[in-house]
Amino acid sequence: MNTLRKFFLLFILIICSISILSNLIINNFEYLEIIDFFVNESTGDISTIVENKYLKTYDLNEKRIKRYYETSSMPTHVEWILNNKYTIIAESNGIIEVFNNDTSLLxxxxxxxxxxxxxxxxxxxxILFTSLDKTVYVYNITKRKVEFQRKFSTIPTVAEFYDENTILVADHSGSIYLIDYSNGTEIKKLKIDNYSIIKLAIVDKNVYAFSMNGNIYVLDKDLKIINSFSFGLTIRDVAFSPSNENFAVLTLNNRIILFDSSPLKLLQELKFDSFSIKSLEWSYDKSDIIYINDGVNIYSLNIESKSIDKLLELKKPDLIKIIKNNNLIYYLSSNSEIGVFNIDSGIVENHFTFSEEVADFAIxxxxxxxxxxxxGALSLYDPEGTLKENKKISDFKITTLNISPSEKFLIAGGWDNNVYILTLPDLKVYKKVENLHSNWIKDISINYSENKIAVASLDKKVSISDFPTFKNTIYVEEFPYIIWSLDWANNSNFLAMGGFEGILRLWDGRFNQLYKKFEIITAPIKVIKWSPDDNYIATGTTDGNVYIWNSKNGTLESTINVSNGEINDLAWSDDERYLYALSKGNLLSLIDLQQNSISLKSIIFEKGYSVSYRKNGEYTTNIPEKEENKFFYKNNPISLFEAVTFxxxxxxxxxxLEGPVINVSSEFLVSDKNNSLLLSIFDNDLITRVEILGQTFFVNSQSYYLSMEINPEKLKSNMLEITAYDNDGNKSTKYVHLKFENIYLQVFTNQAEITNDEGEIIAIASRGDILKLKGVLGDxxxxxxxxxxxxxxKAFVIF
Structure with missing residues (x-):
């Protein structure tokens, strides 16, 4: 029985540990600022911390990710113990995660x-750690228990093991405590400063203490001050050389000051006027090399020659915008590169690099x-990248471009607050509109009939004008925050607007009034895109989520978390089944809206390199196989028996790997003249069956057409669910919202109760009374x- 119980426990542990991550392939490059980094003193590996819920460890020799850890909140510190068997990661939410590097089951x-x-x-x-809860903890990793904890009256800032049984603790008020944690006895307390102690180090049984305001103290084993030094500059970071003979202090004014540890002596001061240093660590094996981080990359600084070399290139150009054109997605990167991503193959098939700095583009x-x-110039290039026209229209940066639906006009706006209308393809200025807004132009959109233009500005206003005359301008309202994105519907005169406030609004261009203010508030809205048939609106937000809204009734249809980084842009497929989302980290995610899941992820690198991958381990890339590990890391999430096979x-x-495509209107009007719903279903292989209203239709074909008679008696709600299966076991589901018109019911019982939403009787109908059908709910x-x-x-009436 015990054996069975142990097996069951192990099985549960395995199942709980399974994490079939969407991040099967990890970008080797960071996309947020590097806050801090840590060096493994045994291996020399470097771990970076950014504002994200993960930690990457890099191999300096091969310049690639060696390990990847996903955490529950942003990491704050890293330790490696017991010959690197465990990686210990402390986090901002107070959790410490213990990663067993031999098996993630433990x-x-x-x-x-x-x-x-x-x-x-x-x-x-x-491990010894301090928390902002004013407590110091000693935790035994092997025994998995807290061996000591003590709460202080002020916040402990740093702690170190002094020997096997004692610890040193420094606090926010400049005091140092020597504590025997084996019995909880405070051996000594000493106040050495009036400012926070931010670093403690033990060198040859002497204690080095560093206060925030720039004081350095050396104390002997009895905690008596034997030496001190003050340079009057705020200390940002401290690092000791491999054998502790030297240490480096990083100050707030971007200087590195080098000291000889014993005696405490200033050796040299290094100034960096054009190089911003965020943190520093000494090399794990070289006394003349210091690693420094500028928030973007990590460099090695030779303190003798003063030379600086890039050690790890951790930041690549960001993707700013995407535009879908047939089966291609064009993207613009922050290093003025336009790439062409082929949707069918999942690979960047072409890319162009431009010498000028590009702010926006249109296709x-x-x-x-x-x-x-x-x-302030505009350039026109042909599909092969040959320059055809170049016109300077402003002395300021042009940040926003939009092409009119007929492609007769190009509209541009930017830092000079003006809006420019140019003719295509000659780029001649047709009209310059001044004083439309009092601040930079943020976004521009033209309606489908090309007679209205909407402009959003940093002045917190949205203007709507006749196009191309710019007459009859009205201002929607003065918003409390900036509107970042706006988009006219593809087939109607509704304008969607959203921004920092996180509220989606619809403006009715026919009556020039606010039509709808969506009730759910999200994170700030970065981008808005209408679906091709205008049934849905997609919004991408700063918290990495994509929201799908029903444009007719304003309800939120679904929320898809794409990444930890903000959503920069969106692009719909023509059939509305798929939505491409571009998020921070150059991640292009293909969202299947029928399955409410992400079917494919692609990471875009510079110079036209890319990798696309699925959850089953399939991936395609145009990077040479031997160079793969310099660009991405294949992260094998464990399964019950083996890891994912790439x-x-x-x-x-x-x-x-997707289910059949169901082509059917998302809304259908059931009337006295028509109750037949037409639908078609396609698959790349064979459709096996289709299920509607409890009926199963068996199919053995790549395509299937059906005229389905809608009988309200068989309905359970106003939503019709259609499900199709293929011979690979894939499933697709689509929902059709039903409305009813001119359909009447007759009461055939003597008396029939009519109730409201709360079940209260609001009327009594008699035999023969005629009722108008509005919907269906259960029975x-x-x-x-x-x-x-x-x-x-239902039992009281007949049709």
Missing amino acids: NYKINVTNESISSLTSFDDK TKNGYMILSENS KRKESINIPV TYKVEYIDKEGYIK
Whole structure:
């Protein structure tokens, strides 16, 4: 019985540890500022911390990711113990995660505080950490228990093991404590400063203490001050050389000051006027090399020659914008590169690099590229990248471009607050509109009939004008925050607007009034895109989520978390099934809206390199196989028996692993004249069956057409669910919202109760009364009766 119980426990542990991550492939490059980094003193590996819930460890020799750890909140500190068997990561939410580097089945979390961990160190199998909850903890990794904890009256800032049984603790008020943690006895307390002690170090049984205001103290083993030094500059970071003979102090004014540890002597001062240093660490094996971080990359500084070399290039150009054109997605990067991503193959098939700094771009239907340059010029390139036209229209940066639906006009706006209308393809200025807004132009959109233009500005206003005359301008309202994105519908005169406030609004261009203010508030809205048939609106937000809204009733249809980084842009597929989302980290995610899941992820690198991958381990890339590990890391999430097997393929065809495509209107009006719903279903292989209203239709074909008669008696709601299966076991589901018109019911019982939403009786219908059908809910019909709407049992009426 015990054996069975142990097996069951192990099985549960394995299942709980399974994490079939969407991040099967990890970008080797950071996309947020590097806050801090740590050097493994045994291996020399470097771990970076950014504002994200993960930690990457890099191999300096091969310049690639060696390990990848996903955490529950932003990491604050890292330690490696017991010959690198464990990686200990402290986090901002107070959790400490223990990662077993031999098997992730034995990973676990230490959860003894809810406040951020402010320092972390180790000794043998014990870790010592301080928290903003004013408590110091000693935790035994092997025994998995807290061996000591003590709450202080002020916040402990840093702690170190002094020997096997004692610890040193420094606090926010400049005091140092020597504590025997084996019995909880305070051996000594000494106040040495009036400012926070931010660093403690033990060198040859002497204690080095560093205060925030620039004081350095050396104390002997009895905690008596034997030496001190003050340079009057705020200390940002401190690092000791491999054998502790020297240490470096990083000050707030971007200087590195080098000291000889014993005696405490200033050796030299290094100034960096054009190089911003965020943090520093000494090399794990070289006494003349210091690693420094500028928030973007990590460099090695030779303190003798003063030379600086890039050690790890951790930041690549960001993707700013995407535009879908047929089966291609064009993207613009922050290093003025336009790439062409093939949707069918999942690979960047072409890329162009431009010498001028590009702020925005637009693509014509025939593949001509229009670029706005930081210099205020506009350029037109043919599909092969040959310059055709170049016109300077402003002395300021042009940040926003939009092509009119007929492609007769190009509209541009930027830092000079003006809006320019140019003719295509000659780029001649047709009209310059001044004083439309009092601040930079943020976004521009033209309606489908090309007679209205909307402009958003940093002055917190949205203007709507006749196009191209710019007459009859009205201002929607003065918003409390900036509107970042706006988009006219594709087939109607509704304008969607959203920005920092996180509220989606619809403006009715026919009556020049606010039509709808969506009730759900999200994170700030970065981008808005209408679906091709205008049934849905997609919004991308700063928290990495994509929201799909029903434009008719304003309800939120679905929320898809794409990444930890903000959403920069969106692009719909023509059939509305798929939505491409561009997020921070150059991640292009293909969202299947029928499955409400992400079917494919692609990471875009510079110079036209890319990798696309699925959850089953298939991936395709145009990077040479031997160079893969310099660009991305294949992260094998564990399964019950083995890790995911990665399979490199020449290309990835998007529909291969997806269910059948169901083509049907998302709304259908059931009337006395028409109750037949037409639908078609396609698959790249064979459709096996289709299920609707409890009926199963068996199919053995790549395509299937059906005229489905809608009988309200068989309905359970106003939503019709259609499900199709293929011979690979893939499933697709689509929902059709039903509305009813001119359909009447007759009461055949003597008396029939009509109730409201709360079940209260609001009317009594008699035999022969005629009721108008409004909807279906379970075993009731929603009806209209004598100017009242309520519910009546199906059993009481007939058609």
